[in-house]
Amino acid sequence: xxxxxxxxxxxxxxxxxxxxxxxxxxxxxxxxxxxxxxxxxxxxxxxxxxxxxxxxxxxxxxxxxxxxxxxxxxxxxxxxxxxxxxxxxxxxxxxxxxxxxxxxxxxxxxxxxxxxxxxxxxxxxxxxxxxxxxxxxxxxxxxxxxxxxxxxxxxxxxxxxxxxxxxxxxxxxxxxxxxxxxxx
Numbered sequence: 001x002x003x004x005x006x007x008x009x010x011x012x013x014x015x016x017x018x019x020x021x022x023x024x025x026x027x028x029x030x031x032x033x034x035x036x037x038x039x040x041x042x043x044x045x046x047x048x049x050x051x052x053x054x055x056x057x058x059x060x061x062x063x064x065x066x067x068x069x070x071x072x073x074x075x076x077x078x079x080x081x082x083x084x085x086x087x088x089x090x091x092x093x094x095x096x097x098x099x100x101x102x103x104x105x106x107x108x109x110x111x112x113x114x115x116x117x118x119x120x121x122x123x124x125x126x127x128x129x130x131x132x133x134x135x136x137x138x139x140x141x142x143x144x145x146x147x148x149x150x151x152x153x154x155x156x157x158x159x160x161x162x163x164x165x166x167x168x169x170x171x172x173x174x175x176x177x178x179x180x181x182x183x184x
Contacts (some may be wrong), residue, residue, distance in 0.1 A: 001112040005181050008032050012173055022082040040067050053108055059101040075110045082118040089150035092133045096147045100160045102184035113184040120177045125170040137168045
């Protein structure tokens with residue numbers, strides 16, 4: 001799957017595909033994948049219950065993009081983020097929440113899952129902050145372990161645990177936008 005994401009990025013770089021918000025990425029990536037994987041279903045915002053899973057047992061309920069075969073024996077989930085309204089620490093927390101969700105899906109038979117993130121705000125990949133959430137996305141520290149809420153009345157409260165070990169490696173799309181792709 002990873003090579004399809006690299007091809008998709010190259011289409012953006014070559015200006016064959018335009019992205020401007022999270023929904024545009026979902027739609028454009030779904031169209032791109034449908035052309036590359038004609039024998040698979042590519043669906044957006046699919047509830048986990050569609051796959052016979054109890055949605056109460058998951059960090060989230062809907063999968064941004066799901067790729068599956070006719071009998072649902074091969075399933076891949078893609079979670080996408082493209083924050084455009086700031087809220088840097090909260091969005092980083094949401095990135096971690098998506099990673100946790102993909103781990104949960106992996107435990108239920110989804111393979112080759114990917115967290116795909118775009119950002120055009122440098123605060124996501126550079127700067128100094130005492131908040132622990134920043135270290136994962138700015139300092140190339142392994143994303144793993146207990147994840148705490150970074151802001152609000154629940155600040156510092158552990159919300160979930162990431163079991164695997166993942167690295168956020170930002171790469172350039174163009175002069176303004178960077179992306180990261182994390183296989184789960």
